Amino acid sequence: MDGVSANRVGDCVLGVEKSVTGKRWVSPGSGPDIERLARALSQRHELTDLVGRVLAGRGVGLDDASTFLNPALRSSLPDPSQLQDMNTGALRLAEAIEAGAKVGVFADYDVDGATSAALLTRFIHSLGGSVSVHVPDRMTEGYGPNTAALRSLAAKGCDLVVTLDCGVLAHTVLEEAAADGIDVIVVDHHMAEPRLPTAVAVINPNRLDEDGSLSHLAAVGVTFLVLVAVSRTLRERGFFADRKEPSLLQWLDLVALGTVCDVVPLHGLNRAYVAQGLKVMARRGNTGLAALSDVAGIDAAPDAYHLGFVLGPRVNAGGRVGDSGIGARLLATDDAEEARALAAALDRCNGDRKEIEATVAQQAIADIERRYGTSDVLPPVLVTAGEGWHPGVIGIVAGRLKERFGLPACVIAMEGEDGKGSGRSVRGVDLGAAVIAAHQAGVLRRGGGHAMAAGFTVARERLSDFESFLVDRLSAPSVDSGLAPSLMVDSALAPGAASRGLVDELTRVGPFGAGNAEPRFALTAAKIVKADIVGTDHVRCVFSGQDGARVKGIAFRARETALGDALLGGRGHIYHVTGHLRPDDWQGRAGVQLFVDDMAAAG
Secondary structure, eight states: OTTEEOSEETTEETTOSSOTTSOEEEOSOOSHHHHHHHHHHHHHHTOOHHHHHHHHHTTOOTTTHHHHHSOOHHHHOOOGGGSTTHHHHHHHHHHHHHHTOEEEEEEOSSHHHHHHHHHHHHHHHHTTOEEEEEOOOTTTTOSSOOHHHHHHHHHTTOSEEEEESOOTTOHHHHHHHHHTTOEEEEEOOSOOOSSOOSSSEEEOTTSTTSOSTTTTOOHHHHHHHHHHHHHHHHHHTTGGGGSOOOOGGGGHHHHHHHHHHTTOOOSTHHHHHHHHHHHHHHTTOOHHHHHHHHHHTOOSOOOHHHIIIIIHHHHHHHHHHSOTTHHHHHHHOOOHHHHHHHHHHHHHHHHHHHHHHHHHHHHHHHHHHHHHTTOSOOOSSEEEEEETOOTTTHHHHHHHHHHHHSSOEEEEEEETTEEEEEEEOOTTOOHHHHHHHHHHTTSSSEEEEETTEEEEEEEGGGHHHHHHHHHHHHOSGGGOTTSOOEEEOOEEEOGGGOOHHHHHHHGGGOOOBTTBOOOOEEEEEEEEEEEEEETTTEEEEEEEOTTSOEEEEEETTOTTSHHHHHHHHOTTOEEEEEEEEEEEOGGGOOEEEEEEEEEEEOO
8 A cells, every 4th residue: 555554443544533623533435345446446547546545435436537537618518598597698698798888797705706707807808898897895885786886887887787696685776776777687606595686687506496406606607607608699699700709718717716715516517617727727818817826926837725725815805804896806907017016905905814814713712712611512503703803804714713613603793783794614514594594584684605605794682593593503413513523534644655746646636625625644653853833823843754754744823722732742752643735846846745734642
């Protein structure tokens, strides 16, 4: 096995029932059947045994492996017309383009909204059309369409407005828009209610009358299908008889960015979107993305990690703590000077966001620890609220709590009589449906979302009612708070097996993200040779195997955590250490390092 050790001891990986962070290490699959499948996959597709085991543990069968390893848009792209209202919406948008009418775009302020807006803007501009984009201010306008913004777009000459990544629950606002004579096409992916808003078309794979086959798409993925349908409609109407039809594939970099950052499952069409979009992004054809990559210091071909943790946070930063529209403008511009200025502005906003986020995260963690102490028994969902917390960072903080405690988490910024909240969920727990149910039950002023994320507004006097509602609804065996949170470990290996060749081959299993997590490995019996603090709160370390082979590691945001304390205090001691193996190309070296996320005593 070349340094690969058995995955399981007893009922968990390496016998770890409770790690230093309180987690139980579990395997995605084991047993004779998995081992046989792993060997068959390795032989048929010329993979190492370890990569074959990773695939087998993820349920990739022999008949599925070729498509999984080589995701292609040609074989994955569905007929857009299978979505309800698609043909109606495509025709209305095509007619506007033919008439040279200005199209209004109302887009959400996150990465999914920004990429959707840039995608539609670039498409219409490529056909000689005109677009006016409005991205709402998170603080003053909040989420979703509002009457003032739609009337402002109409005043600019837009009698057609397309809402992107929002709108499916905006019943009152869209009724008012219809009364004002504004046609609206809703392009969304959030969970819908039985009653749909008043609109020319509501294109959403999460409508209750859809078959669910495309429910995993982000809004930008739905927007791409809209453009496929509009292009086909224009082609059928002879629009391209005397002009060149644009290739939609050139904009897959935007689709990839929005898909990864919205944390939707990377399987099926999403997997093809990201795999092909990364190839497009590597060509640096998008002026704004190239400028953002430069300011972020990306000097290699981007992968899903860069999208989710380097580029995405910067695009999001404007909507969180700055100008909400900067991200969409950056991704749509072809002006290199403007792109550099916008990228620099987003980078500054991202720095501000990090400082604000750190403060709110500390207070949120302190609140949870104060309420539950050191108890191993936590509720099925964590709800925390604070005065003066910045609404722009509560979603990120909810994600931090989810990672730390292994449970769905909702973070609420209280101001006056209301609180703005954001939630992040774990696999198998549909938080969006729970929030929508709370809204329908009258517990929330407003609320929506999808399985992994949700947003809502709650009145101060209903805060405890909301928490009780979520606890009751999510008290299920799949969220059994009586069990220690688990950490999925794909395989165990000796430190000497953590090679650059392994890291390079693992890229065949990518792109990684929700639904196809980056493989996590446990380095067995690794001695901590060095551990110190780098930056403000990261712990840098070096591990050594029994044969003397060394592996560099880093634990992000670990200072003053159980993991950080164990690393800093464990010099000379031997542990099993888990994390993700990443390339280390600093100063031209072709090495690897472990992004550490947990550890446990060895033996």
